[in-house]
Amino acid sequence: MSLYSAEKAVLPHSHVSSPSWLWTWQTLLPVLITGASFFVHLGLPDKQPAASNGVYTGLLALFLLIYAALIAGGVLRPALGRRLREQAPLVTLVLVLLGIWQLLTQKLDLFPMPYFPSQVKILDALIGEASSLAVSTLYSFRLLAIGYIIGTVLGLATGILMGWYHRFRYWVNPFLRVLGPIPSTAWIPIVLVIFPTSFSASVFLIVLAVWFPVTVMTWTGIANVNNSFFEVARTLGAGESYLIRKVAIPAAFPQIFIGLFMGTGTSFVTLIVAEMLGVKAGLGFYITWAQGWGEYYKVYAALFIMALLFSGIITLLFKFKDKVLIWQKGLIKW
Known part of the structure; x- marks a missing residue:
């Protein structure tokens, strides 16, 4: 045998x-x-x-x-x-x-109370403060959505231009290297002076937090597309616009998704910090308000809602990724 x-x-x-x-x-x-x-x-x-x-x-x-x-x-x-x-x-x-x-x-x-309430006491907040938590969640989602969408659009545009045009990359890359690594929350003292409202300042901070990782990963993806893809498309008569829209961007989408995922995480952090310091509504503001009154069971309730909201957003992002990049389904686990 x-x-x-x-x-x-x-x-x-x-x-x-x-x-x-x-x-x-x-x-x-x-x-x-x-x-x-x-x-x-x-x-x-x-x-x-x-x-x-x-x-x-x-x-x-x-x-x-x-x-x-x-x-x-x-x-x-x-x-x-x-x-x-x-x-x-x-x-x-x-x-x-x-x-x-x-x-x-x-x-x-x-x-010791009030710092360590039981889950039953937290349930008191989820029931008794349901309307306030719902309003705070809607405000946080609105702020997050506006900042994330604007930051994603700007990041995609900047990354595509940097990956495709050498002269654009020549002028923008130094600013990206200097300003990009600075945490967006470090700009809070400045943006609160520059912008007319705390809401617009918070939107800017989230835009900045999303823009940097999306730009870097989009630029990386565009720059690393195999040249043979472009040669075949040019042979078939493709112009520059077609090469960008139909060849470069689809080929770079795995890296673009990584940038979107990184931007999602940084936007969560920036959202809560911005709401705690300036915005007059939202889950971050609610946590600061409840802490000021020593009602920590409400803080835990807001953290629970926050976990559900942020986890749901990341899950939807991965569902979108699995639909678009079906050949990479399950490559990144969540």
């Missing part, structure tokens, strides 16, 4: 599958931990009062119902069952951390 045949004969038996009882217990762990969370939540007295105890009880019960439905669906659909088993340890860890956090804060009061 050849070595290849021997390996084929051994490999199927070398994989040891986990026992079925282990998979069963792994899948049921979230149910057991949720039961323990019910005991902590309902069985122990509160030392930190919260108004949303009933709502939190309903959320735990709702989770149990949904998870039970998923288990039932996993019995009928093996693919769902496998995914449920894969995610069960992570769900268990989250539930354990929430239970420990509630035990140490609301039940035992081991962490």
